[in-house]
Amino acid sequence: xxxxxxxxxxxxxxxxxLFGGKSTSLxxxxxxxxxxxxxxxxxTDAFTLFLTVDELGERIADALAQLNPADVGAxxxxxxxxxxxxxxxxxxxTLRAEVSRAYRTLGEQAGVDEAAVAVRSSARGxxxxxxxxxxxxxxxxxxxGVDDVCEAIRACWISLYSPMAITxxxxxxxxxxxxxxxxxxxxMVDAEVSGVMFTCSPVTGDPSxxxxxxxWGLGLAVVGGEVTPDEFAxxxxxxxxxxxxxxxKAVEYVHTPGELGARPAPTPAERRQISSLDxxxxxxxxxxxxxxxRHFGSRQDIEWAVARSGTFPSNLYMLQSRPVTATPTxxxxxxxxxxxxxxxxxxxxxxxxxxxxx
Amino acid sequence: MSTTTGTAAFPxxxxxxxxxxxxxxEEMYPYYATFHEDRREADEGRLWFWNSMHFPDPMPxxxxxxxxxxxxxxxxxxxxxxxxxxxxxxxxxxxxxxxYITPNAVTDPDLIAERAGYxxxxxxxxxxxxxxxxxxxxxxxxALIAEITALEVPSLDKYERDEVAFxxxxxxxYRVLDGWSRTLRMHERMWQHHMEFLLLGYxxxxxxxxxxxxxxPEVPEQHIAQMVAGIDVLLFRPDTELRRLARLARxxxxxxxxxxxxxxxxxxxxxxxxxxxxxxLAELEAIKDPWFNMGSGDGFYHYHRAWFDEPALxxxxxxxxxxxxxxxxxxxxxxxQLAAERERLAEEYGSLLDADARATFDKLLGLSRLVFPYVxxxxxxxxxxxxxRFFNKxxxxxxxLAEHGFLADSEDVFQLSRHEVAQALExxxxxxxxxxxxxxxxxxxxxxxxxxxLLERLRAWTPPPALGTMPSEAINDPISVMxxxxxxxxxxxxxxxxxxxGTTLSGAAASPGVAEGLARVVRDVHxxxxxxxxxxxxxxxxxxAWAPIFSKIKAAVTDIGGIMSHAAIVCRExxxxxxxxxxxxxxxxxxxxxxxxxxxxxVVTILDSEPAA
Numbered sequence: 001x002x003x004x005x006x007x008x009x010x011x012x013x014x015x016x017x018l019f020g021g022k023s024t025s026l027x028x029x030x031x032x033x034x035x036x037x038x039x040x041x042x043x044t045d046a047f048t049l050f051l052t053v054d055e056l057g058e059r060i061a062d063a064l065a066q067l068n069p070a071d072v073g074a075x076x077x078x079x080x081x082x083x084x085x086x087x088x089x090x091x092x093x094t095l096r097a098e099v100s101r102a103y104r105t106l107g108e109q110a111g112v113d114e115a116a117v118a119v120r121s122s123a124r125g126x127x128x129x130x131x132x133x134x135x136x137x138x139x140x141x142x143x144x145g146v147d148d149v150c151e152a153i154r155a156c157w158i159s160l161y162s163p164m165a166i167t168x169x170x171x172x173x174x175x176x177x178x179x180x181x182x183x184x185x186x187x188m189v190d191a192e193v194s195g196v197m198f199t200c201s202p203v204t205g206d207p208s209x210x211x212x213x214x215x216w217g218l219g220l221a222v223v224g225g226e227v228t229p230d231e232f233a234x235x236x237x238x239x240x241x242x243x244x245x246x247x248x249k250a251v252e253y254v255h256t257p258g259e260l261g262a263r264p265a266p267t268p269a270e271r272r273q274i275s276s277l278d279x280x281x282x283x284x285x286x287x288x289x290x291x292x293x294r295h296f297g298s299r300q301d302i303e304w305a306v307a308r309s310g311t312f313p314s315n316l317y318m319l320q321s322r323p324v325t326a327t328p329t330x331x332x333x334x335x336x337x338x339x340x341x342x343x344x345x346x347x348x349x350x351x352x353x354x355x356x357x358x
Numbered sequence: 359m360s361t362t363t364g365t366a367a368f369p370x371x372x373x374x375x376x377x378x379x380x381x382x383x384e385e386m387y388p389y390y391a392t393f394h395e396d397r398r399e400a401d402e403g404r405l406w407f408w409n410s411m412h413f414p415d416p417m418p419x420x421x422x423x424x425x426x427x428x429x430x431x432x433x434x435x436x437x438x439x440x441x442x443x444x445x446x447x448x449x450x451x452x453x454x455x456x457x458y459i460t461p462n463a464v465t466d467p468d469l470i471a472e473r474a475g476y477x478x479x480x481x482x483x484x485x486x487x488x489x490x491x492x493x494x495x496x497x498x499x500x501a502l503i504a505e506i507t508a509l510e511v512p513s514l515d516k517y518e519r520d521e522v523a524f525x526x527x528x529x530x531x532y533r534v535l536d537g538w539s540r541t542l543r544m545h546e547r548m549w550q551h552h553m554e555f556l557l558l559g560y561x562x563x564x565x566x567x568x569x570x571x572x573x574x575p576e577v578p579e580q581h582i583a584q585m586v587a588g589i590d591v592l593l594f595r596p597d598t599e600l601r602r603l604a605r606l607a608r609x610x611x612x613x614x615x616x617x618x619x620x621x622x623x624x625x626x627x628x629x630x631x632x633x634x635x636x637x638x639l640a641e642l643e644a645i646k647d648p649w650f651n652m653g654s655g656d657g658f659y660h661y662h663r664a665w666f667d668e669p670a671l672x673x674x675x676x677x678x679x680x681x682x683x684x685x686x687x688x689x690x691x692x693x694x695q696l697a698a699e700r701e702r703l704a705e706e707y708g709s710l711l712d713a714d715a716r717a718t719f720d721k722l723l724g725l726s727r728l729v730f731p732y733v734x735x736x737x738x739x740x741x742x743x744x745x746x747r748f749f750n751k752x753x754x755x756x757x758x759l760a761e762h763g764f765l766a767d768s769e770d771v772f773q774l775s776r777h778e779v780a781q782a783l784e785x786x787x788x789x790x791x792x793x794x795x796x797x798x799x800x801x802x803x804x805x806x807x808x809x810x811x812l813l814e815r816l817r818a819w820t821p822p823p824a825l826g827t828m829p830s831e832a833i834n835d836p837i838s839v840m841x842x843x844x845x846x847x848x849x850x851x852x853x854x855x856x857x858x859x860g861t862t863l864s865g866a867a868a869s870p871g872v873a874e875g876l877a878r879v880v881r882d883v884h885x886x887x888x889x890x891x892x893x894x895x896x897x898x899x900x901x902x903a904w905a906p907i908f909s910k911i912k913a914a915v916t917d918i919g920g921i922m923s924h925a926a927i928v929c930r931e932x933x934x935x936x937x938x939x940x941x942x943x944x945x946x947x948x949x950x951x952x953x954x955x956x957x958x959x960x961v962v963t964i965l966d967s968e969p970a971a
Contacts, residue, residue, distance in 0.1 A: 237703060238581065335573045339717075343718075343722050351442050
């Protein structure tokens with residue numbers, strides 16, 4: 001039987017069914033030579049195993065049976081019942097043992113006991129779409145100790161039964177089988193600067209640029225739309241910064257030692273309106289974006305962070321990469337219309353001669 | 359779409375007042391060149407824009423040849439040869455000495471279709487035979503330049519030379535009148551040649567540029583120009599020769615002669631005192647023809663002189679290069695690197711496209727590169743080489759008139775129209791031949807004086823960027839877009855600037871980077887030698903002839919200009935930011951004001967309201 005916990009570096013695209021999209025895409029990034037925080041992945045089998053404990057799966061199915069997804073109150077009650085049942089159920093001992101071993105190995109790699117990690121869900125297929133739809137940010141940051149890691153893993157599973165996720169799956173009529181979810185556990189990156197980048201223009205779809213959004217602190221502020229980030233358009237061809245807009249970055253998410261997670265704090269005045277990235281870091285992001293796009297062979301939407309500790313470029317980490325979907329193809333109509341046309345016919349068009357069928 | 363449609367964003371021609379003391383300015387210009395009651399209704403319904411790209415200064419009477427010449431030729435090729443379907447030609451009017459132009463459009467769909475038939479056949483022939491026709495073009499230009507160089511302006515002596523009496527040679531009156539008429543005809547023929555390829559050349563480039571912008575909307579315009587532009591082109595040669603001479607001067611230990619601001623005559627005199635100096639001067643002489651035909655301007659005014667006549671610019675450039683060498687800076691144009699970069703850009707942008715789009719990209723790039731040598735080289739042949747010979751030939755005729763008292767000085771000839779010069783020469787020939795009293799010496803000098811004063815006063819007037827009525831349909835004249843960058847967006851931004859606060863100007867981002875510094879406004883080409891190290895050049899238009907001062911300046915801002923102009927590429931090569939086509943930079947900005955020029959976004963900000971003391 002396949003192990004239910006594996007190192008991220010061992011995963012490839014083919015493991016998506018078992019480990020979910022997030023963990024496997026990180027495995028692919030590592031394979032492409034991209035700097036990714038080390039970590040391990042929990043398979044969907046672990047969740048299936050969890051459902052067998054104390055007939056948890058049957059109890060969940062009962063709670064969902066006959067549920068009218070349009071009845072908001074009923075959905076909320078079912079969600080609460082399921083969450084309560086899951087919280088009352090211990091993580092299976094086999095999983096706990098494997099997590100414990102992997103977590104210890106990770107700590108040894110990082111040179112610390114009780115390493116701080118980020119625990120995130122790694123859903124697959126429709127569950128991934130459901131999570132996106134529901135706006136779930138199932139990220140548990142600065143988790144340390146095996147107990148807390150296991151609790152965070154369970155919390156990720158619980159998020160599969162949020163009222164939004166239940167409603168979404170019911171609407172899709174995909175709720176026959178139980179949903180499944182993998183989990184990603186990675187060393188925490190205490191970000192000085194973080195953000196998102198597209199390997200094309202998010203507005204026009206032009207593939208000749210990398211478009212970077214950046215802000216101080218952890219990425220939550222950019223992803224959550226809580227700040228006006230700095231925006232950069234970098235030419236993939238020449239590396240020039242074609243445009244930049246420095247945003248007013250009012251808040252930054254910071255971690256307080258000893259606490260779980262991160263909290264928004266006002267950005268100190270002297271940093272609010274200055275650029276959060278310099279030319280060297282932008283060049284590093286451009287190089288990573290190009291490498292990742294080349295590896296996957298498609299346009300990518302990438303989350304990244306620069307750690308407070310360490311030196312550039314080894315402190316520049318890629319946290320996630322997924323295909324860009326909701327972006328137009330550059331100049332689609334205008335270009336489609338001209339493709340394959342004789343050069344002369346196009347020149348005539350410049351002089352106001354309409355082309356036949358054009 | 360347009361919110362300014364039909365609104366009176368720009369003044370009507372009839373609302374333009376004559377500046378004080380400039381009454382009667384119309385006498386300098388042809389009757390057909392001004393706004394007049396006769397055609398007021400038609401004229402006021404059109405949009406006229408100030409052609410500050412070619413005509414930034416008020417026009418001297420003679421220099422009207424540089425309006426008529428190009429506009430006969432452009433319209434003839436455009437409308438009567440190639441029959442560009444929607445656009446006939448450029449109409450012009452002079453207002454307070456400044457040239458306003460408007461395109462004549464074809465609107466009848468049947469006529470457009472009829473013209474398309476001619477255009478396809480004729481333009482197709484040119485593109486299909488480009489190399490052969492362009493080689494023929496170069497021969498025609500060489501012959502024309504040789505002809506004007508050889509044309510002799512006779513002196514009117516007491517007795518004719520023996521050849522007239524004994525060898526059946528033409529008499530002097532005939533040679534003067536024929537020579538004048540041939541001088542004008544050669545000028546017109548030059549414009550005929552100039553415009554033969556211009557539209558097709560620019561059109562091919564624009565087609566490539568439009569395609570790239572549709573497929574890759576974020577690509578900076580200057581990258582498009584870089585993929586097409588030639589590396590080893592004629593226009594760079596004069597500057598290359600100056601760098602070589604600078605290196606030679608340094609290697610020969612002659613640096614000390616080239617102090618900044620030294621008078622060229624003094625430099626030449628002191629160099630002639632040593633053997634090394636003489637050797638250097640011999641090198642200089644060897645490259646002067648043709649490279650010192652490069653001019654300080656654009657060839658549209660008689661005072662745009664060639665380096666031959668005004669060596670201050672090349673000498674100041676040489677001393678600048680010598681200083682740079684002394685500082686250990688590299689002054690070479692990295693041609694191999696530029697060529698490799700050109701190929702790399704084309705390859706990488708091409709590779710971002712799918713196979714079908716890539717095929718179109720490659721075809722259009724190939725066509726653009728085919729036509730681009732003409733686009734770049736015609737300027738040297740026509741505007742610099744021929745025009746400097748032409749204006750100097752006119753000076754010789756002026757000298758003849760001055761010698762006989764018709765003018766106080768040979769330069770005065772440019773205050774007369776070409777027809778008036780013909781009249782003056784006719785009277786001169788008549789009175790010289792028969793020996794009777796001439797009226798010319800009484801008639802012409804007061805006219806010259808009056809016009810000189812008029813031009814001086816008109817120079818102080820600020821022309822609005824456009825006049826007349828914004829058309830109800832967007833101006834979409836391919837020729838205006840191609841040659842002047844006049845797009846509906848540009849017109850709207852000019853209209854907005856008419857009532858803007860004047861602290862920011864926007865134009866096309868022509869060369870990337872951001873720079874801050876003090877402005878040096880150059881409205882007259884003679885002022886370019888005033889430009890100091892580290893200043894920001896603000897001019898109506900930058901010309902490739904100014905290349906040598908680009909090593910001094912921090913950034914460049916122009917009123918008008920397209921991204922395909924060589925000036926934009928020069929800025930990129932020197933790595934300095936440039937914003938072109940702001941419409942009003944030379945009006946809004948004063949020398950000494952601190953500016954920020956953002957060549958990435960095309961925005962120029964005036965940081966001080968008053969020039970620094």
